[in-house]
Amino acid sequence: DAGVIQSPRHEVTEMGQEVTLRCKPISGHNSLFWYRQTMMRGLELLIYFNNNVPIDDSGMPEDRFSAKMPNASFSTLKIQPSEPRDSAVYFCASSYGPGRGQSEQYFGPGTRLTVT
Amino acid sequence: AQSVSQHNHHVILSEAASLELGCNYSYGGTVNLFWYVQYPGQHLQLLLKYFSGDPLVKGIKGFEAEFIKSKFSFNLRKPSVQWSDTAEYFCAVTGGSTLGRLYFGRGTQLTVWP
Numbered sequence: 001d002a003g004v005i006q007s008p009r010h011e012v013t014e015m016g017q018e019v020t021l022r023c024k025p026i027s028g029h030n031s032l033f034w035y036r037q038t039m040m041r042g043l044e045l046l047i048y049f050n051n052n053v054p055i056d057d058s059g060m061p062e063d064r065f066s067a068k069m070p071n072a073s074f075s076t077l078k079i080q081p082s083e084p085r086d087s088a089v090y091f092c093a094s095s096y097g098p099g100r101g102q103s104e105q106y107f108g109p110g111t112r113l114t115v116t
Numbered sequence: 117a118q119s120v121s122q123h124n125h126h127v128i129l130s131e132a133a134s135l136e137l138g139c140n141y142s143y144g145g146t147v148n149l150f151w152y153v154q155y156p157g158q159h160l161q162l163l164l165k166y167f168s169g170d171p172l173v174k175g176i177k178g179f180e181a182e183f184i185k186s187k188f189s190f191n192l193r194k195p196s197v198q199w200s201d202t203a204e205y206f207c208a209v210t211g212g213s214t215l216g217r218l219y220f221g222r223g224t225q226l227t228v229w230p
Contacts, residue, residue: 108159
């Protein structure tokens, strides 16, 4: 398996622009997680899905952030409009959900976002 | 909800020194426990995990961790560190949720001098 795939790996954009981050989870996994990592705040969970349904989005910073999971093999995290304080590394992770008794998460390589 | 504490923010050691990183959690029910490692510029990778059974768990690269339920702890150990162990280490624990969410500690930066 190729593991969790994220694109793009690097994104540089100007303040006010829309940014879309993409994630393909490991085939067969039914939970998907979006994290943000910064020096100041460490690793933060933004939102997670189970069977394509958002379970907890309380970590989403504000309405500028939105996430979707239209099917089991694809998810997006969108920031509109972007701001410099959104600069961070965004990780996607996937795992088997409930019923399998396992909750090990597999992380993607991350997207390094820079908003100027 | 679960909370995870890693008391050491930055640990500096010389090669061949022994390592112990602390991790404590708050939720008193059944938990699964993990240690992840993040090498510079890379993503998080699983180091070891505990679901049940022997509370002493062995992972990759000579790392081990001990689950002590009475102390709500899952400390990471390595008898002799190497320069290549320089990385950030995260403890993670499941909580009351059964939907696969992990609660991460803030991480411990380990620097090993050759």
